[in-house]
Amino acid sequence: MTEAVKVDLEIDLKGEVCPYTFVKSKLALEELESGQVLRVVVDHLPAVENVPRSLDNEGHQVLEVVQINDSDWSITIRKA
């Protein structure tokens, strides 16, 4: 599915830790319209669970959480 979804905005949050991984993901989503897709890349392991959970709590749709290399994870979210 990775290639099937058009990503509208991508942010690199490598080096960021909780809660700023969530805070910045949330701010980025606020820049988008409903239905648009955000992809964030993180390398802070707790964020791999925390960011999708927190965004899900706010009603957004988590499309994919995938490890893309040794250190980095990609989280794809559709804005509610």
Next chain:
Amino acid sequence: MAVSVRVLGQFPGLTRSRTVEGHGSDINGLIADLERQYPGFRGLVYDEKGEVLGYVNIYVNGDEIRSLRGKATALQNGDEVTLLPAIRGSALSFTEEQIKRYSRHIILSQVGGKGQRRLLEASVLLIGAGGLGSPAGLYLAAAGIGKLGIVDFDLVDLSNLHRQILHHNHDLGRAKVVSAAEAIADVNPDVEVVQHQVQLTSENVMDIIADYDIVVDGSDNFPTRYLVSDACVFGGKPNIHGSIFRFEGMATVFLPGKGCYRCLYPVPPQPGAVPSCQEAGVLGVLPGIIGLIQATETIKFILDIGESLNGRLLLFDALDMEFREVKCRRNANCPVCGDNPTITNLIDYEEFCGIRAASHQ
């Protein structure tokens, strides 16, 4: 062709606005026009070969131009073009410092970045930098209220310091507005503080409140309280009221068209009938509680969240440690905001506290 262009990411730093107008028969022409309007724009969109940068997406009415005809995609009058770059987190409309400073607000779903932005764009006028204004001012500043006006004519006195936490020992004898501005700048440099070192009168009150969205009344005397309440009715400003006496306090919110202080108490008490000011005494912590209720209601009003204290008078008794509330709706017979107002001009009541009132009789 005139089109509206929505820009995101780093573009608003150049255009100063998130929506701009541009002209062009196709995307290439539009970018050239935007470069004329905002020099440097082209470099944010095209690489050195003149191709659209890989990390910039351009949409025409929702379709990305790579799926259309690229730079040659034709434009019609009224089309909506969106320029959406991939951005690093820090390129958003908050600075890195602001993201950290306000992160616990932004995390709240009822606040978020949008709510924090509203706080940063809001302006609040504090009437008094004393017992109530101190905690209200400090917390409103910490919360990131963009502009805080402070009206106070007094100097800092040692007898103030048991409750007026904006001021410190080293401020004794200084103007309260100056001391307050310094304390607030220490808490949050994002806040613009406007000092009004004046005695509020019918002559100046309308001009002063005109520059603010909301008035927080922390005055300690009846003439000012009535003047501020009447001025807020005439000026259509929300008035966040608080008052304290010995061990008791009250707070409420007066919104335009929904009541005022005179709905509660149509006229001030006769001189000598109610002990006020210096004679009364007050428990130092009491204004902390009431002033922060005022700050809370101010923030809720700006964010448009929760249930306002408008229409309710909250009463606090520190000795019993009890909150109660009574209704305080708009009074149709109110002399200022009622159906047939009898007071249509501002009134400068005499200060009726202590010596001056006595000498006036």
